[in-house]
Each structure stands twice: as C-alpha cells, then as structure tokens.
Amino acid sequence: MCGIAGFAAPALTPGTQPAVITGMLSRIRHRGPDEAGYYLDDGMAMGTVRLAIVDLASGAQPMSDSTERYWICFNGELYNHIELREELTALGRQFRTRSDTEVVLQAWIQWGQACLSRFNGAFAFAVRDAVAGDLFIARDRYGKRPLFYADRPDGFLFASEMKAFRAFPGFSFALDPHELKSIYGIWTPLPDRTPFKGVRQLPPGSLLTLRGGRVELHTYEELAVDAPPFTGTPAEAAALVRDTLRTSVEVRLRSDVEVGVYLSGGLDSSIVARLATDLSSHEVRTFSVEFEDRALDESSAQHEVARYLGTRHSSIAISTADVVENFPAAVHHAEVPVFRTALVPMYLLSRHVRDAGIKTILSGEGADEAFLGYSLFRETMLRADWHRLTAEERRERIAVLHPELAHFGPEHQVHVSGLLSQFAEERLDGLFSHELRYQNGRFVQRLLKDREDPFADLLALVRDTPGYAALSPTQKAQWLEFKTLLAGYLLSSQGERMGLAHGVENRCPFLDPAVVRAAALVNLRYDDGWEEKAVLKEAFRDVLPAEPLTRRKQPYRAPGSTAFREHRPDYLELVRSEHELAQIDGIDPRFAKRLVDKVLADGGAEVSTKEDHAFIHLLSTAVLNRQFVMDRGDEMRIPQAAEMNLTTVIDRRHGSPLLAGGQR
Numbered sequence: 001m002c003g004i005a006g007f008a009a010p011a012l013t014p015g016t017q018p019a020v021i022t023g024m025l026s027r028i029r030h031r032g033p034d035e036a037g038y039y040l041d042d043g044m045a046m047g048t049v050r051l052a053i054v055d056l057a058s059g060a061q062p063m064s065d066s067t068e069r070y071w072i073c074f075n076g077e078l079y080n081h082i083e084l085r086e087e088l089t090a091l092g093r094q095f096r097t098r099s100d101t102e103v104v105l106q107a108w109i110q111w112g113q114a115c116l117s118r119f120n121g122a123f124a125f126a127v128r129d130a131v132a133g134d135l136f137i138a139r140d141r142y143g144k145r146p147l148f149y150a151d152r153p154d155g156f157l158f159a160s161e162m163k164a165f166r167a168f169p170g171f172s173f174a175l176d177p178h179e180l181k182s183i184y185g186i187w188t189p190l191p192d193r194t195p196f197k198g199v200r201q202l203p204p205g206s207l208l209t210l211r212g213g214r215v216e217l218h219t220y221e222e223l224a225v226d227a228p229p230f231t232g233t234p235a236e237a238a239a240l241v242r243d244t245l246r247t248s249v250e251v252r253l254r255s256d257v258e259v260g261v262y263l264s265g266g267l268d269s270s271i272v273a274r275l276a277t278d279l280s281s282h283e284v285r286t287f288s289v290e291f292e293d294r295a296l297d298e299s300s301a302q303h304e305v306a307r308y309l310g311t312r313h314s315s316i317a318i319s320t321a322d323v324v325e326n327f328p329a330a331v332h333h334a335e336v337p338v339f340r341t342a343l344v345p346m347y348l349l350s351r352h353v354r355d356a357g358i359k360t361i362l363s364g365e366g367a368d369e370a371f372l373g374y375s376l377f378r379e380t381m382l383r384a385d386w387h388r389l390t391a392e393e394r395r396e397r398i399a400v401l402h403p404e405l406a407h408f409g410p411e412h413q414v415h416v417s418g419l420l421s422q423f424a425e426e427r428l429d430g431l432f433s434h435e436l437r438y439q440n441g442r443f444v445q446r447l448l449k450d451r452e453d454p455f456a457d458l459l460a461l462v463r464d465t466p467g468y469a470a471l472s473p474t475q476k477a478q479w480l481e482f483k484t485l486l487a488g489y490l491l492s493s494q495g496e497r498m499g500l501a502h503g504v505e506n507r508c509p510f511l512d513p514a515v516v517r518a519a520a521l522v523n524l525r526y527d528d529g530w531e532e533k534a535v536l537k538e539a540f541r542d543v544l545p546a547e548p549l550t551r552r553k554q555p556y557r558a559p560g561s562t563a564f565r566e567h568r569p570d571y572l573e574l575v576r577s578e579h580e581l582a583q584i585d586g587i588d589p590r591f592a593k594r595l596v597d598k599v600l601a602d603g604g605a606e607v608s609t610k611e612d613h614a615f616i617h618l619l620s621t622a623v624l625n626r627q628f629v630m631d632r633g634d635e636m637r638i639p640q641a642a643e644m645n646l647t648t649v650i651d652r653r654h655g656s657p658l659l660a661g662g663q664r
Contacts, residue, residue, distance in 0.1 A: 002031060002049055002050045002061070002074065002075045003028035003031030003049045003075055003159070003160040003161065004046065004049075004073040004074070004075045004124065004125065004126055004158075004159065004160050005021070005025055005028060005046070005047055005157075005159035005160065006021065006044070006045050006135075006157075006159070007021070007045055007046075007156065008043065008044045008135055009155025009156070009168075010043030011154060011155070012043060012154075016169065017040055018038075018040065018045075018649075018651070020167055021038045021040065021045040021046070021047050022038065022047075024047070024159060024165070024168065025038065025048075025644060026641040026642055026643070026644055027161070027164045027166060027167060027640065027641050027642075028159065028160055028163065028164050029049050029641070030500065030502065031051065031160060031161070031500040031503065032049030032050040033503045034051055034052040035060060035645045035647045036048065036050065036644040036645060036646045037050075037061055037647055037648025037649065038649060038650070039062040039071050039128065039650040040650065040651045041071075041128065041130055041653060042133070042653065044128065046062060046128060046158075047061075047062065047073060048062060048073040049644060052256075052257075053255050053256065053257055053359070053505060054100050054254070054256055055098040055099035055100075056257075058097040058099065059101055059102075060647060061073055061074060062648065062650060063097075063099070063102060063105060064650075065105060066096070069129065070105060070109055070128070070129060070130070071127070072101060072104060072105040072108070072125060072127050074100075074101040074104055074123065074125040075125060075145055075147075076122045077121050077123070077507065078100040078119055079251040079254065079507075080118075080251060081104075081121075084103050084118065085103050088107060093106045093109070093110055100121075104119070108127050108136075113136070113138075117221055120251065120512060121140060122144035124137070124138065124139045124145040124146065124160060124202070125137070126158065130652070133212075134209060134211045135156075135209070135210040135211075136210075137149065137158050137210075138202070138207045138208070138220075139203070139204055139205070139206055140204065141221045141223070141513065142223075142366070142486070142487060142491070142511050143191070143203070143205075143487030143488075143491060143492075144491055144496065144506075145160070145496060146161065146492055146496065147201065148161070148162045148199055148200065148202070149199075149200055150165060150198055151215050152198065157171070161333075161335060162194065162196065162199055162628075163628070165199070166640075167641075172631075173196050173197075173631075174196060174197045174585065174629060175195055175196060175197070175584065175586060175621070175624070175629055176195060176196060176197040176586075177448060177450060178452070179194065179196075180195060180586055180621065181445065181448055181452050181454050182454060182455075182457050182458065183336065183337055183617075184337070184441060184445055184447065184454060184614075185438060185442070185445065185455055185458075186434075186454070186455070186458055187441070187489060188336070188484050188485055189488050190461060190484070190488075191204060191461075191484075191488065193457075194336070195335075195336055195337060195621075204223075204483075204487050205219055205220055205222065206218065206219050207219075207220050222467075223483065224520065225471065225479050225482065225520055226467075226471060226472075226475055227517065227520035227521045230522050230525050234538065237521075237525060237538075238535055238538040238539040240522065241515075241522060241535055241536060242539040242540065244514050245271065245509060245510070246275055246278075246279070248509040248510075248512035248514065248515050249272060249276055250275075252362060252509055253280060253362075255360050257358075257359055257360055258282075258285070258358055258360070259276070259358075259361070259362060259507075260285045260286065260287055260353060260360070260361045260362070261273045261284060261361065261362045261363075262286070262287055262288065262349070262361055262363040263288045263311070264298060264301075264302065264364065264556065265288070265298045265300075265301030265302040265305055265547070265548065266298075266301070266553065267364075267367075267533060267544075267549065268367035268368070268373070268510065270305045270309075270540075270544055271367075271536070271540050272363070272509055272510075273286055273309055273362075274309060274540065274543055274544060277309050284309075284311045284312070285311065285314065285356070285358060286302075286306055286309075286311040286312070286314070287313075287314050287316075287352065287356070287358075287361070288313070288315045289318050289345045289346075290317045291318055291345075291558070292317065292318065292319040292320060293559060298554060299315060301548070301551065302315065304545055304547050305545060305547065305548060308544070314356060316352040318345050318348055320567065321563075322344070322348060323341050323344045323559050324564055325569065326344050326347060327344055327623070328571055328627070328638060329501075329636070329638060330343045330501075331620045331623045332623075333500075333501040334492070334493040334497050335497070335628075336492075336620075336624075337617050337620045337624065338489075338493055338616060338617070338620045339444075339616050339617050340560065341563065342556060343497075346494050346495070347498040347501055349498075350498050350499045350501060350504040351501075351502045353502075353504050354502040354503055354504050358504070360504070360505045360507065361499065361504055361505065361507065362507050362508075363506055363507070363508055364509075365490060365491060365495055365506070365508045365511065366491075366511035367536070370520075371519050371535070371536045372474065372478065372523050372533070373533050373553060374481070375553075376433065376434070376437065376477060376481070377474055377478070378397075378400070378401055378530060378532075379436070380433040380473050380477045382397050382398070382401060383420055383423055383432070383436075383473075384473040384474075386421065386424035387424060394417060395413065398413060398416055399413075400530050419436070428455055429459060430476065431455065431458065431459065431480070432473055432476065433474070433480065434477065434480055438454075438455065440610040441454055442454065443610040443611075443613075443614060444613060444617055446588070446614075447587055447588060447591060447614060447617065447618055448588060449586055450586065461483075523535075532552075532553055537549055560607075560612045561599045561607055561611075561612045561615040561616060562607065564599070565599065565601075568600070571623065571635075571636060572600070574619070574622035574623065574626060575596045575618055575622050576596060577593070578592075578593050580622070581593060583625065583630075584622055585625075585629075595614055595615060595618065596615065596618070599611060
C-alpha cells in the first residue's frame with residue numbers, strides 16, 4: 001500500500017520539475033510514511049510514497065526492469081504474486097526482488113495490458129515505457145484503490161489523492177455544481193467523476209494510456225453480477241463459499257508485517273476473524289470502535305466474538321465530541337462531500353490501529369454487496385413482486401423487512417405498505433431498486449441554485465452499460481451498489497482513505513474475484529431471498545458463536561447532525577451565515593441558511609433523515625470549499641504537506657540514469 005503521483009508536462013521548466021514531483025508526493029505522504037522516491041524523464045515524472053508491507057528491504061520504488069525501459073510506481077498489493085511469479089519465471093522472466101511490485105512490472109512486460117485480468121489484488125499503478133514514451137495508469141476491478149487524473153493544456157496529472165495536484169504550478173480547485181447535483185442525488189460521485197472541475201477518477205477496472213499527448217481510456221473488465229444456476233446441493237454451495245473465502249483470507253495474510261482484523265461484531269467481520277485465526281500461526285489482533293451513544297454501540301457483540309475466537313482485542317471509545325472535532329480532518333482525506341459522519345470513527349479507528357503498531361488490516365467490506373446483505377435487496381424483491389402477492393403475503397414480507405413495526409400500531413404498517421405500493425412501478429428507467437432511497441436525494445437538491453435532474457448522469461450510465469437492461473431487479477440493485485456506493489463511498493470515504501490517512505492498509509477478502517463469482521452463483525438459489533445471507537451463514541454456522549448468526553443486521557451508524565447542535569465547533573461558521581454560504585459555488589444560500597438554522601436551533605424540532613443528510617452534505621461541502629478551493633485548510637489544523645524519507649531519485653533527463661539511492 002502506498003501513494004503514487006506524477007505528471008507529463010514537457011513545457012514545465014526543467015529546473016522546477018524535481019520540486020513539483022516532491023511537492024505532489026509530500027501532500028500524500030501519509031499514505032506511505034516509510035520511504036519515497038521519484039523518476040524524471042523528458043518532461044515526465046512519477047513517484048511513490050511507500051508503505052512497506054512486502055519485501056521491506058528491496059521493494060523501493062520507482063522500480064525498473066533490468067533494461068531500464070519500463071518503470072513502475074505501484075500502490076496496492078497483489079495477493080497472487082507468488083503464483084504469478086512462478087508462472088513468469090517459467091516463461092523466462094528474471095526477478096531481482098521479492099516484491100509484488102516487480103511481479104506487476106514483469107507481468108506487464110510479458111502480457112501487456114492482458115495481465116490486468118490475471119491480477120487478484122487491490123491496486124492502482126503507473127507504468128512508463130521510456131523507449132516509446134508512453135504512460136499507462138490502471139486501477140483494480142472493484143475500485144479498492146483510488147487514482148485521479150487531470151488532462152490539462154499544460155500537462156497531464158495523476159495521483160492517488162487529488163490534493164497532490166495542488167503542487168503543480170497554476171493548478172487550483174473549483175467545485176463543480178453539476179457534479180454536486182449528482183453527488184447529492186445518489187450520495188457518491190459516479191465512477192469517473194469527482195466534485196471538482198477538470199478532475200476525473202479512473203473508473204474501476206479501467207486502463208488509461210497517454211500516448212503522444214493523447215488520452216485513451218478503456219475498460220479491461222466489466223462487473224458481472226449474474227451467473228448460470230449453481231447445480232449442486234445446498235451443502236455443496238456452502239462448501240464452495242467456505243473454501244473460496246478461506247483461500248481469499250489465506251492470500252491476504254501474505255505479508256512481511258503483522259496483519260490485524262476489524263471486528264464489528266456482525267457476520268462478515270466475524271467470518272474474516274474466524275478464518276484469520278484458523279490460518280495464522282500466532283495470536284490474531286482485532287480492533288473495533290465503541291460509541292458513547294449506546295444506541296449506536298455494538299461492543300458487547302464484538303467482545304463476545306473476540307472471546308469466542310480467542311483474539312487479542314482492542315477498541316477505541318468514540319464520543320460525539322470526537323466526531324465533531326475530527327470531521328474536517330476526515331473530510332480532508334475523503335475529498336468528497338459526504339452524507340453521514342460515519343467516516344470519522346473509521347478515521348479514528350485506523351489511527352488507533354497504527355498506534356498499536358499494525359499497518360495492515362482485514363475487513364468485511366464488500367460482503368453485503370456480494371451476498372445481498374442489505375435490506376435494500378429484499379425491499380426490491382418485495383416491490384418487484386408487489387402486484388402478484390396477496391395482501392397477506394405482503395404483510396408477512398413487510399413484517400420480515402421491518403420487524404420494528406411490531407412495536408407500533410397497525411397504522412404504521414399501513415403507512416409502510418402504502419409507501420411501498422407507490423414504488424411498485426418503475427419511475428426512473430433502470431433505477432427501480434433505488435427509487436425510494438433517492439427520495440432523500442431529491443430533497444438535498446434544494447441546497448443547489450440549479451435544480452437539474454440529479455439522476456440524469458446515472459441514467460445515462462446504466463443505459464449505456466451493455467447487459468444491464470437484461471439483469472433482474474435484484475441484480476440491478478447489486479450492480480448499482482457495486483458501481484456507486486461501494487467504490488465511491490464505502491471503500492473510499494469510509495475505508496481506504498480513512499485507513500491511509502494514518503498509513504493503514506485495508507484488505508477485503510469478500511472482494512476477491514473468486515468470492516464475488518461464487519456469491520453470484522449461489523445467491524438466491526437455496527432460499528426465497530428472505531433470510532439474510534442464508535448460504536453464507538450456513539457455510540460458517542459450526543465455527544461461529546450464536547450472536548453474529550442470529551442477530552439482525554445492524555447498519556453501521558455514527559452520530560449525525562445533532563452532534564453539531566450539541567458541540568458547535570468553530571468551523572460551523574462556514575454554514576451559519578448567508579455570506580459564508582454564498583462563497584460556495586452552486587449553493588443556494590437562502591435555503592441552506594434555513595436548513596442550518598433548523599438543525600442547529602436550541603431545543604429545535606426533530607430533524608428528519610433527509611434533513612440530516614442534507615446538513616452533513618452541506619457542512620462537508622463547505623469544509624472542502626475552505627480546504628481545497630480557498631486553500632485555507634490550515635485554519636482547521638489540516639497539514640498541507642509533510643517531510644518525506646526520500647530514498648530513491650532517478651533523473652534520466654541528462655544522460656545516463658542514476659541508480660536507486662541517487663548513486664551513479
């Protein structure tokens with residue numbers, strides 16, 4: 001795990017190029033605090049800040065092949081690097097290090113871009129062909145590692161985090177109201193978008209080629225959520241899931257440093273922790289968050305699982321004051337408006353993990369998308385079947401979907417039934433599954449001056465995706481979760497970006513390609529879709545305690561807008577006056593002011609979910625505007641750059657190359 005950055009800008013003054021690339025790297029130094037290095041060649045530069053996980057001694061970057069034609073900067077881990085190394089060695093490739101970075105480079109030389117589909121990993125990397133003068137940047141199939149770029153008249157820039165671009169001469173950030181419209185509507189940028197004008201992200205499963213100053217972009221692997229029917233027995237399906245996940249965890253434990261596990265107390269992380277303890281030769285360390293607000297806290301379940309598995313467990317207690325205090329720092333690393341504060345506890349948890357001496361962690365992320373764990377999927381099934389179900393069948397399914405209704409009067413069930421009935425017909429072409437959820441997005445649009453259709457870009461994306469129209473409603477829901485919230489929010493804003501803020505790498509066994517394929521095979525084959533993750537539970541029923549197998553899934557939540565009413569930090573000034581709000585491009589200051597006044601009113605009225613989301617969206621946008629657009633992050637004690645341990649400098653602009661470590 002690392003951070004990478006670079007540029008291709010032939011017109012950039014040669015004397016400034018080393019300072020520009022070191023400036024870019026210094027802004028993402030938190031991603032790789034162990035060492036740093038860069039490569040310069042004919043107006044092109046690329047570099048790495050390294051978090052040393054595999055081959056600590058000789059894995060320094062940038063790295064070349066023996067001919068020094070190909071150079072690579074690599075962010076991530078290649079979990080099947082041992083198998084690929086053996087295959088490449090048999091083909092005659094020779095290795096000088098034990099690192100997975102060299103395996104990626106040799107695979108690129110051997111197979112070209114076809115190597116990408118062979119990779120089982122979390123990665124974003126850049127390869128320079130010094131002879132042809134081409135640059136390639138690629139990203140893993142599920143978007144586990146970020147990679148942003150800006151194609152400008154004065155140069156092409158790329159980096160693991162957008163903040164690195166600030167070091168390029170003449171670069172400045174500007175919020176894009178068109179993209180805010182989409183982000184507010186669906187809670188996350190589309191796979192190739194960002195909230196800033198002129199800045200894009202490389203979509204998951206994509207490769208970009210810079211050749212002769214021209215950018216070519218193509219997808220090397222499409223997401224597949226459908227599969228032919230699995231013909232085995234239920235027991236065989238459970239065995240397939242168990243064995244595939246075991247292999248996934250086993251390859252993700254490959255590391256030259258200790259690997260820990262995030263433990264939420266739910267099914268997914270408990271399975272990962274179970275497999276890690278089975279496969280590790282030493283005591284496994286687990287980590288979790290505890291909330292001051294007992295309504296959000298799951299610590300009792302976490303401790304039960306930890307005791308059952310015999311892990312060395314550690315947790316960090318988080319108060320609402322902690323969430324408020326650390327919100328600007330978490331948003332600084334997320335680089336996108338967010339609708340919840342859930343990223344802050346993950347930011348603090350990764351700091352706790354790093355303080356404990358751990359820099360690699362396993363998590364259960366991706367399980368709900370792969371194994372249909374969200375209630376959204378069952379709600380989609382219910383609405384899709386609405387007109388063929390009897391009134392009694394509808395009531396039975398609503399009771400399963402919303403068991404909390406049993407504590408209220410019959411009028412509540414009538415209300416829910418009426419709401420679901422309203423959304424039993426598709427209104428947005430291809431977005432049937434998410435239409436109820438998107439209602440909050442329509443409300444948040446009122447923050448914007450321009451009320452464009454917030455779903456137009458997403459509608460265009462699904463319309464232009466081959467095979468999407470033929471998917472079932474549930475599969476479309478799964479596709480949308482993978483393509484939007486998983487990569488754009490959960491893996492980035494809550495996962496990768498919060499972990500790397502403190503130099504902690506997050507590995508996701510449920511997002512192994514073989515696991516996702518196995519899930520697609522068995523999903524909905526052995527039940528009617530109403531028992532949550534039925535096959536997954538069956539696969540691990542005999543090796544887990546009762547709690548994660550029987551407890552209803554608890555959504556991960558953190559204190560919302562009421563935390564800001566209670567603690568009122570100084571930075572609330574950004575949203576408390578129309579004058580301040582008017583400085584945010586695209587925001588309607590009058591509506592925003594009314595919303596803020598209601599949310600922050602002493603003893604004010606109850607804040608609805610859509611108002612809560614709108615407030616957090618607005619506040620995070622204001623924070624980003626201050627940090628990135630106005631470049632005044634220092635007011636929030638956000639570091640703008642940091643010293644690096646620069647160990648490798650390759651400057652090929654003036655004759656013979658320097659070798660690693662700066663020696664000729």
